[in-house]
Amino acid sequence: MADKIATRAAYGEAIVALAEEYPELVVLDADLASATMTKKFSQTYPDRFFDMGIAECNMVGVAAGLATCGKKPFVNSFAMFSAGRAFEQVRNSVAYPRLNVKVVGSHGGLSVGEDGATHQCCEDMALMRTIPGMVVCCPCDGNEMKAAVKAFLDYEGPAYLRMCRLATENVTDAIPGYKFELGKGVTLREGNDVTIIAVGLMVLEALKAADMLAAEGIHARVIDMHTIKPLDTELVKKAAQETGCIITSEEHSVIGGLGEAVCSYVSENCPVPVLRHGVEDTFGRSGKAPLVLEHYGLTAEKLAEKARQALKLKK
Numbered sequence: 001m002a003d004k005i006a007t008r009a010a011y012g013e014a015i016v017a018l019a020e021e022y023p024e025l026v027v028l029d030a031d032l033a034s035a036t037m038t039k040k041f042s043q044t045y046p047d048r049f050f051d052m053g054i055a056e057c058n059m060v061g062v063a064a065g066l067a068t069c070g071k072k073p074f075v076n077s078f079a080m081f082s083a084g085r086a087f088e089q090v091r092n093s094v095a096y097p098r099l100n101v102k103v104v105g106s107h108g109g110l111s112v113g114e115d116g117a118t119h120q121c122c123e124d125m126a127l128m129r130t131i132p133g134m135v136v137c138c139p140c141d142g143n144e145m146k147a148a149v150k151a152f153l154d155y156e157g158p159a160y161l162r163m164c165r166l167a168t169e170n171v172t173d174a175i176p177g178y179k180f181e182l183g184k185g186v187t188l189r190e191g192n193d194v195t196i197i198a199v200g201l202m203v204l205e206a207l208k209a210a211d212m213l214a215a216e217g218i219h220a221r222v223i224d225m226h227t228i229k230p231l232d233t234e235l236v237k238k239a240a241q242e243t244g245c246i247i248t249s250e251e252h253s254v255i256g257g258l259g260e261a262v263c264s265y266v267s268e269n270c271p272v273p274v275l276r277h278g279v280e281d282t283f284g285r286s287g288k289a290p291l292v293l294e295h296y297g298l299t300a301e302k303l304a305e306k307a308r309q310a311l312k313l314k315k
Helices: 007-017 039-044 056-068 079-085 087-095 110-115 124-129 142-154 202-214 233-243 258-269 289-295 300-314
Strands: 002-006 025-029 049-051 072-078 102-106 135-137 159-162 167-170 186-189 194-198 220-224 227-229 246-253 274-279
Touching: 002 007, 007 039, 007 102, 007 142, 025 039, 025 056, 039 049, 056 072, 056 079, 056 087, 072 079, 079 087, 079 102, 079 124, 110 289, 124 135, 124 159, 124 227, 124 246, 124 258, 142 159, 142 167, 186 202, 194 202, 194 233, 194 258, 194 300, 202 220, 202 246, 202 300, 220 233, 227 258, 233 246, 233 258, 246 258, 246 300, 258 274, 274 300
Parallel strands: 025 049, 025 072, 072 102, 102 159, 135 159, 194 220, 194 246, 246 274
Antiparallel strands: 002 167, 135 227, 186 220
């Protein structure tokens, strides 16, 4: 695996690298350019960068106006604000008229760490998933994030891109034939005993959990479901039919995110046991990111435990 890089850092690199190819790309930020990694874009393309101040709702409205003029706006803030505070503007000003605005939520999940419960947004994907026509994507590493930015630029319509503060290993670099496509999950490891469907930084933990299970003779299939809306239902159905049980894993509430998306589809189309691994119905707390993730059970060890539980239900 390659060196660690935060998905927000990879995002910052990608928008600069793609700016010449996409002259319509404009970037709006809510006074967080150093955190969302849009700072380099602001320095390289100052005439295409707009710092809107701490006014996220207004920022989304301005982006909607720019989209009607043929621009491709990316609006940036912490997930708590871009998905939460500006929800009404995203819904009514962007998604309802189906404008080509990309909403970017940085610092998603518990790995925000020391910023604490108010900024550890574990509800953003659920919020965005409820909006009609909204694409929801959360890349697992820097390599996938760069591919996602390119795909977002080519996609016409509203979409939400979640990124994390914490640096992660580039797991997809080592996958032969890896290809990113919005709405299509990627099987990172084959297995016929149980399937782990993960998103974001939990993809790496899923691979670690699969290694632990392999040592016990349990062969776990690992799927990187970077796009939770639209969900790759064909891949989910195939996994359900071939392995007989599924665990979902996300750095997000188990309410409304990947887990519920998978459960909803499986229960109606190919019923098998599905266990959700993620943040329970609770707020986060301040602390070093790895310690916070461990406290809330977002680890490979806990994920492997879930897999063992699912296998018992399968029997």
